[in-house]
């Protein structure tokens with residue numbers, strides 16, 4: 001494994017190894033010897049709170065130096081091209097580059113351009129967000145659930161969601177059944193074909209019925225080019241409320257990659273309920289990213 005560009009190309013065994021290793025990193029014990037003296041550059045061309053911070057903390061807990069660059073504060077805002085920015089950073093000899101970009105495929109382009117530096121995709125456009133799916137899987141397993149035979153409902157703006165895509169690939173490799181649910185303009189029919197075991201539903205109640213996992217997604221207004229639904233209307237049809245939880249399995253969990261928009265895709269009562277594992281997801285982000293960094297850098 002050179003870097004980590006997506007879940008789709010991974011073997012099930014590689015995913016299992018990362019998830020298992022992440023367990024060892026769930027405590028706050030020091031592991032600074034693992035990547036002592038290595039340097040990880042976070043290159044973020046899009047807004048991020050959780051992902052960037054947790055990659056930074058993960059690198060530091062493993063003893064690496066972590067430098068973060070955000071596009072707005074870099075020379076990108078002075079008109080520098082992507083290739084020139086990358087060449088400049090690469091001249092500083094980082095051991096790995098973590099990249100988030102609004103264009104699908106940008107980290108793959110970077111990986112082809114900088115063959116010797118491992119690249120980790122921290123979210124590329126509407127394509128993939130592999131470490132999010134890994135931390136989601138770790139969180140599901142921590143709740144005593146098995147991925148084999150799991151029933152997951154992923155609800156919201158599926159069309160623009162890299163989180164949905166990475167999760168579909170991961171869950172389907174393990175034989176889970178995934179129902180994708182959202183309003184028709186945000187749920188293109190082709191998505192039923194992206195992996196085995198995927199169904200589509202336009203009805204939130206139908207999607208949630210008997211679910212083990214309910215994964216809510218933000219409406220990605222920044223990626224929509226057409227008029228969006230009024231927030232109130234969206235919430236009425238696709239917002240998750242307490243009354244919905246009774247349709248799912250009794251021990252079902254509610255997930256969300258964040259940032260959450262209370263009163264738009266999820267009610268405050270659900271976000272703060274016992275069923276919600278949103279903050280466990282954030283916590284697992286560090287452990288899973290430590291496992292990924294160790295895997296690509298320790299050699």
Ligand code: NCD
Nearest residue numbers: 050051123129218257258259
């Ligand atoms: C997501 C992202 O950026 O893809 N957030 C995250 O990384 N936790 C989802 C989103 O922005 O809605």
